Amino acid sequence: MKTITTTKDLAAFCAEAAKCSYVTVDTEFLRERTYYSKLCLVQLAYRDDGAEDAVLLDPLADDLSLEPLYDLFRDAGVVKVFHAARQDLEIFYVDVGVIPEPLFDTQVAAMVCGFGEQVGYETLVRKIAKADLDKSSRFTDWSRRPLTDAQKKYALADVTHLRDIYEYLSDRLGKSGRKKWVAEEMAVLKDPATYQANPDDAWKRVKTRTTSGKFLAIVRELARFRETYAQERNIPRNRVYKDDALVELASTKPQTEQDLGRSRLLLREARKGDIAQGILTSIKTGLAVKPEDMPKPDNDRAKLQVNPALADLLRVLLKAKTENEGVAQKLIANSADLDALAAGERDVPALKGWRREVFGNDALLLCEGQVALAVKGQKVVTVAL
Structure with a gap:
């Protein structure tokens, strides 16, 4: 388990990683006693023509600058792969204003591929990598040195299995034509406003x-x-x-x-x-x-005249569509969005981008009385009126 503590060694690793199509990334940090997260460890791994490498970076080391890592993050030729990336990205954005590009979040991709709502890394490791994780070091103090072997093993597992998960999900998205769906979802994570607390x-x-x-x-x-x-x-x-x-x-x-x-x-x-x-x-x-x-509360949703029967029909339609497409329901619409649709609102995420293709178009037809719902075998389908 190699730990990088010098800028020279980090630059050498990043130079090799830059030759690969992707690199997996994770962090360990503390935030209980600070407003901003304190970065304590960075994990990186890549795979190149069968060869593999994975390292730990110690940002608390005196002789280590993370600038070679940030250069890798700016390299448009290397996909940066995270799982549930938001907190990790916030650390890097607050530190130096860098948001990795291109970006791939396996949690989002897994939701698109039908693994459920906000699926955890451990679940994907078990289902895709066919491995188990030792989570005994999850709540340790990552700022203390030296790190134990158990901590290092735990940390590395968060990027080594991520290689298999990324390759599996990327391949599945390619075959299903849904890579653009994930790309649309990455727009929020790549927006600097996501990490600015005004x-x-x-x-x-x-x-x-x-x-x-x-x-x-x-x-x-x-x-x-x-x-x-x-x-x-x-x-x-x-x-x-x-x-x-x-x-x-x-x-x-x-x-x-x-x-x-x-x-x-x-x-x-x-x-x-x-x-x-x-x-x-x-x-x-x-x-x-x-x-x-004076500030005005957002009472618009509270004042919506929701048609409860229509809202229930939209929930049935959403469940049917997501089961048929194999995608998580909450990724398309939540209860508030469905109520807004049933009240006549049209400025909702479900009517934009890939969500409109999967659910929004039929939802509008249902709201306008142009289609009905019917049972065909074991499925709920739309029927033109």
Whole structure:
């Protein structure tokens, strides 16, 4: 089990990997005590004319720069293969603004190939590579050195079996003509906006039961301050204050540190100092927002006049189509999308790209009363009216 700790050795490995059609990639990281993930290990593997190589990169080593790896990520001639890539890609994007291209996510590909919803790596290893994984090192501290042999074995398995999984899925997609489906799904993962946490939008993640504009204006300011504070100090946002405390503050609107001391949910550290002043300033700013500038909740879906019978028919159609095509249902549409269709909405993902071909066109015909559903043998089919 080779571990690379110098830039020279990494450059040599990447030069060999660049001669191959693809390279498999995985990472180990910590995020429990930081806002941004701390990269602790990178695993790489390739296969070239039967020859194989797999290594671990130690980004915590003093003599290692990851620039040769980033050059490989920029190499358009080598497919970069990940499983459930989003968190891995976020690390590299935040570090140097690099998003590997071209990109292949085996979790997405497996959903397209009918392996179920958000299928796990272990399941694909068992079903495709016909192997078992030792997951005993899954929750270890990857920042501690030296790494144990068990940790190294566990980490390498995340990229060695990935070679077989990628080759199997790629071949299956090629035969079914569905490579373009996966390519469309990769667009979201390759979009830098996917990895940018804008403090101005942080309030949208806070769940509240109140839709008052003034209340939401305070929530927006408190969430913005918390996000900015956490980013600048690289600490988890919940270490500043949790969502329930934020909602409590927006409701009680404390004006002084003494008022903050009466909070039931606010962390002790947040009742004084910089955080306390940030809270009080945020509340003051939120209270001063003009009515026309107050945030407005997205009530459009709540106001939809959903035809429940039609929504049920769309669910039957979706199940029939996905079973026939061998693709995961949630990859095409979720319950909210189906309800929106049944309410007359047309700006939904199910009516775009490959989803429209598989489901959307018939869904529209069903909504417009141009087709009906019927049972033919063991299948549900559409019948023109």
